[in-house]
Amino acid sequence: MLYDNLTVNEKGHLTISGIDATELAAEFGTPLYVMDEDVLRANCRTYVKAMYEFFGSESAPLYASKALSFKGIYPIVESEGMCIDVVSPGEIYTALAADFPAEKMFFHGSNKTDEDIKYGVLSGIGYFVVDNHNELEVLDRMAAELGVKQKVLLRLTVGLDPHTLEAINTGRVDSQFGVPIDTGQADDFVKAALACENISVEGFHSHVGSQIFESDSFNRQAEILIEYAARMKEETGLELKVLNIGGGLGVRYTDRDPFLDIPGRIAEIAEHLKGACDKYDVDMPVVFMEPGRSIVANAGVTLYTTGGTKEVKGYRNYVTIDGGMTDNPRFALYKAEYTVLNASRMNKSADYECTVAGRCCESGDRIAENVMIAKPERGDIIAVLTTGAYNYSMASNYNRIPRPAMVMISKGQARTVVKRESFEDLIKNEL
Numbered sequence: 062m063l064y065d066n067l068t069v070n071e072k073g074h075l076t077i078s079g080i081d082a083t084e085l086a087a088e089f090g091t092p093l094y095v096m097d098e099d100v101l102r103a104n105c106r107t108y109v110k111a112m113y114e115f116f117g118s119e120s121a122p123l124y125a126s127k128a129l130s131f132k133g134i135y136p137i138v139e140s141e142g143m144c145i146d147v148v149s150p151g152e153i154y155t156a157l158a159a160d161f162p163a164e165k166m167f168f169h170g171s172n173k174t175d176e177d178i179k180y181g182v183l184s185g186i187g188y189f190v191v192d193n194h195n196e197l198e199v200l201d202r203m204a205a206e207l208g209v210k211q212k213v214l215l216r217l218t219v220g221l222d223p224h225t226l227e228a229i230n231t232g233r234v235d236s237q238f239g240v241p242i243d244t245g246q247a248d249d250f251v252k253a254a255l256a257c258e259n260i261s262v263e264g265f266h267s268h269v270g271s272q273i274f275e276s277d278s279f280n281r282q283a284e285i286l287i288e289y290a291a292r293m294k295e296e297t298g299l300e301l302k303v304l305n306i307g308g309g310l311g312v313r314y315t316d317r318d319p320f321l322d323i324p325g326r327i328a329e330i331a332e333h334l335k336g337a338c339d340k341y342d343v344d345m346p347v348v349f350m351e352p353g354r355s356i357v358a359n360a361g362v363t364l365y366t367t368g369g370t371k372e373v374k375g376y377r378n379y380v381t382i383d384g385g386m387t388d389n390p391r392f393a394l395y396k397a398e399y400t401v402l403n404a405s406r407m408n409k410s411a412d413y414e415c416t417v418a419g420r421c422c423e424s425g426d427r428i429a430e431n432v433m434i435a436k437p438e439r440g441d442i443i444a445v446l447t448t449g450a451y452n453y454s455m456a457s458n459y460n461r462i463p464r465p466a467m468v469m470i471s472k473g474q475a476r477t478v479v480k481r482e483s484f485e486d487l488i489k490n491e492l
């Protein structure tokens with residue numbers, strides 16, 4: 062199977078970390094997000110250990126909250142030694158509500174409003190990752206009003222095109238994120254930031270994209286940023302203390318996706334960074350990375366109950382589920398691929414080709430097309446793997462469907478970490 066924590070028990074049911082998936086569905090209802098805490102913690106440790114080893118003891122991974130943000134995740138990533146990246150006051154609020162220290166937060170966002178900026182400064186955010194001139198001006202003014210000297214990283218675009226989906230490709234010159242080096246605009250941005258009295262420029266940030274397997278864009282990014290830092294040091298005297306090289310390492314959604322050796326990749330990036338530091342005579346900075354997907358994706362499985370099959374003669378077979386684009390919009394957004402299993406019939410051969418369709422009145426509401434599973438009967442439990450990232454965090458109430466519950470499992474025990482939404486929740490803000 063795709064992952065080690067999945068097995069099949071004597072009843073022919075899928076087990077996740079030793080727990081029968083059909084029993085989880087019976088106890089907690091479906092759709093159900095299941096997160097394996099042990100896998101999640103192991104993913105955190107892989108990054109923490111490798112970054113410590115290859116970048117030194119001050120470096121650390123920041124967990125990119127946007128992949129999966131809810132109160133219960135923050136104590137876990139904190140206890141594993143990670144900082145976090147946040148992209149909105151809502152994520153800051155959630156992390157603060159879980160007692161995550163504000164000084165370990167990095168505040169992203171390409172259009173922070175005045176209120177967002179004020180909220181961030183007042184919360185005591187460790188670093189603002191400043192995206193553009195507009196934000197710089199407002200931040201400098203607000204920091205002055207609030208009597209704070211705010212640490213920042215400046216977000217730069219390095220002009221690289223990693224081979225990934227259009228919607229999650231952020232490193233190119235033509236991007237709404239950051240300020241490009243290639244056009245010369247980054248130079249003005251850096252100089253303007255250095256002239257701000259209430260801002261302390263600690264270094265640079267860049268993020269090339271997401272679900273990336275090839276190493277070339279990370280290696281090149283490291284070299285471009287160090288070369289740029291050397292030039293800025295010469296022109297402005299800026300010492301690069303911190304370099305945040307973003308997230309984006311790919312995960313396996315299907316067995317056609319490659320297996321990515323994370324420590325190996327970090328070692329390779331470190332080698333390129335050190336090489337560039339030697340070449341351009343720059344001191345090795347403290348390095349941060351921002352993994353989101355590769356921390357949570359493979360820890361998550363979503364369980365659905367099927368309403369049965371529908372065979373459209375001469376076309377295709379549909380398997381309907383009691384969730385869909387409302388709990389997982391990634392197929393609708395990017396035609397993302399998933400591995401689907403019939404958790405109730407794991408000992409039957411997976412010989413039924415089908416398209417898994419959700420319950421919304423929307424023909425794009427699908428989870429996967431043309432996948433092979435054991436032919437289900439109404440009531441079987443369907444498992445979709447690798448749903449820990451960008452599922453709950455992108456969920457909606459379209460068609461007035463309440464968001465699912467989430468359970469965290471560890472060592473044979475399951476606990477609810479997010480309650481299922483009720484119909485009352487759906488109308489609670491409506492007057």
Ligand SMILES: *Cc1c(COP(=O)(O)O)cnc(C)c1O
Nearest residue numbers: 125268271308309351352353354
């Ligand atoms: C989305 C994003 C990340 C996380 O990307 P993953 O592919 O989930 O690792 C990190 N940093 C920034 C700035 C992002 O926009």
